[in-house]
Amino acid sequence: MECDVCGRLMWQWPLDPNEWAEEIWSCSWCCAVTHVGGEWFEVSRPPYAPVDRRWETALAEGLPPDPAHAFGFFENTLCGIELPGIGPSDYLWLPERLNACGACREAAVVIDERWPRELRDDHARISIAKRLAK
Template sequence: MESEPSIKERWFCFWCYAWTELGHDPREVSRSQYEAVNGRWERAESPELPKDVGHAYDEASAYGEYGMTLCGIRHDSVSASPYPWMPDWPDACHACKATATVIDQRWPLAMRGGKRIHPTPPPGSRWPPF
């Protein structure tokens, strides 16, 4: 008996950068948990980026498109490195840090602790379940 291939979809909220993913299991919807600014983004890498400035990789804006940094640098070679982006490091891009701070302030305080629930959209809707 063959199993059907799993279709994965990911929706991003471009206001607070929460994401919702559907498709690990046909009945499962998962959401990201809150992460503080210094643990939330990977460092962007690309030959097009200056080596002396650490940019944060913007997965939400880059999802399905060209790679992009939080400060808006877009290029097809920009990708997430395996290393975290640390806004407190001296080489951190100031514009990426400002954007990360604004995004962090948008997460409600009540949603910043513990595990996230697996939300379900209203029956019959095609809403992404943020």
């Protein structure tokens, strides 16, 4: 699938088969995400979010709480730490905090700059929902 934000190829998340045939695709360049399928069979494209509202805090056994890292994708932090079972917590990663990882902050800023200005409002990415007949 081609990314609607930057035009690069996206990669599919390795999800277990599910009843709604849901797929999640991510762009490794701009980190845009596209969801396909689901109960309403939709193409869902979450809108742009600024750096301070885009990333969750990474959580994993063996990952110390300081500095606080941003969860990227697939068992990685934005700064490149890879641990088995690493994932997002229920809390946003806040780059302005004193204990925020500086390398994660730098990566988040670089990724943010890859989003074109014209795609930064809430309605810039088109999502399509279509209820399937039962």
